[in-house]
Amino acid sequence: MSIDIIIIVVFFITIHLLANKIIPSEHFKRLRWMSFSGGLAVSYVFVYVLPSLHREQQKLKDYSSTLAMESELYVIGLLGLLLFYSLEKSLSYAQLKGSAEKNTVFWLQVGFYTLYNMLISYTVVASNVEGIQAAFYGAAIGLHYIAVANDLSLENPDQYNKVGKFVLAFGILTGWGLAIWVTVSSVVQAFIYAFISGAMILNVLKNELPKERNAHFLSFSMAIVSYTSITLTLKYFFEW
Known part of the structure; x- marks a missing residue:
C-alpha cells in the first residue's frame, strides 16, 4: 500500500474528528466556505466521477458474454442514488414525528x-491512487465529508461530538481494512464504485449544492472554475 493512500485515509478520519473546528462559525464566512465546498464537490462529480464511471464501463467489455447492455454500471449507480434517496426520505419523514424519533x-x-x-x-x-491524483481525489472527498459531518453535527451536536464522529471515522477504518484483507474481482470493484458514485451524486446535488438564500455565488463559481481547470490540465499531462 502506498504512503499516499495512508495519508488520504488519515486525512478523512481527521476531517470527521475536527470538522466542527474547520468550518468557520461566523455566518458570512460559513456561507462562503460551504459554497466553495459545494462548488468543488459539483466539479468533482462532473470532471472525475462521471468520466471514471464511463471508463469502468468500457473495461467491462471483456465480460460482454454476461454483461451485454453496455450500461450496467450506470444502472448500478442509479440504484445507489435511488436507495440513498429513499432512505433520506424515510428518515426525513420520521424526523417530523417527535423528539424521540429525532x-x-x-x-x-x-x-x-x-x-x-x-x-x-x-x-x-x-x-490505489497515487501522487497528484491522490491529492485531488482526497481534497474533493475530504470537503464532501466536511459537508456530511456539518449536517450531522447541526442536527445533534452533543451526540455527534461524543460518539457520532468516532463511529463515522470507524467506518473509514473498516473500509480500509476490507480493502487490505478482502480481494474481489475487478467487476465487483466496478460495481461498488458505481453504487457509491450514484449515492455521492445524490448527496452532492441534493445536500451540497448551496440553496439560493445560502449561496455565495462567487465562491461557488471560483471553486468550480479552479478545480475543473486544474483537474483537466493534470488529466491532459498525466493521462488520468
Whole structure:
C-alpha cells in the first residue's frame, strides 16, 4: 500500500474528528466556505466521477458474454442514488414525528453514513491512487465529508461530538481494512464504485449544492472554475 493512500485515509478520519473546528462559525464566512465546498464537490462529480464511471464501463467489455447492455454500471449507480434517496426520505419523514424519533433518526443517519464512508474508503484504497491524483481525489472527498459531518453535527451536536464522529471515522477504518484483507474481482470493484458514485451524486446535488438564500455565488463559481481547470490540465499531462 502506498504512503499516499495512508495519508488520504488519515486525512478523512481527521476531517470527521475536527470538522466542527474547520468550518468557520461566523455566518458570512460559513456561507462562503460551504459554497466553495459545494462548488468543488459539483466539479468533482462532473470532471472525475462521471468520466471514471464511463471508463469502468468500457473495461467491462471483456465480460460482454454476461454483461451485454453496455450500461450496467450506470444502472448500478442509479440504484445507489435511488436507495440513498429513499432512505433520506424515510428518515426525513420520521424526523417530523417527535423528539424521540429525532434521536433515533440521527443514529440511523450515522449508521447510514458510516456504511457510506466504509464503501468510499474501500474504493479509495482498492483503486490505489497515487501522487497528484491522490491529492485531488482526497481534497474533493475530504470537503464532501466536511459537508456530511456539518449536517450531522447541526442536527445533534452533543451526540455527534461524543460518539457520532468516532463511529463515522470507524467506518473509514473498516473500509480500509476490507480493502487490505478482502480481494474481489475487478467487476465487483466496478460495481461498488458505481453504487457509491450514484449515492455521492445524490448527496452532492441534493445536500451540497448551496440553496439560493445560502449561496455565495462567487465562491461557488471560483471553486468550480479552479478545480475543473486544474483537474483537466493534470488529466491532459498525466493521462488520468
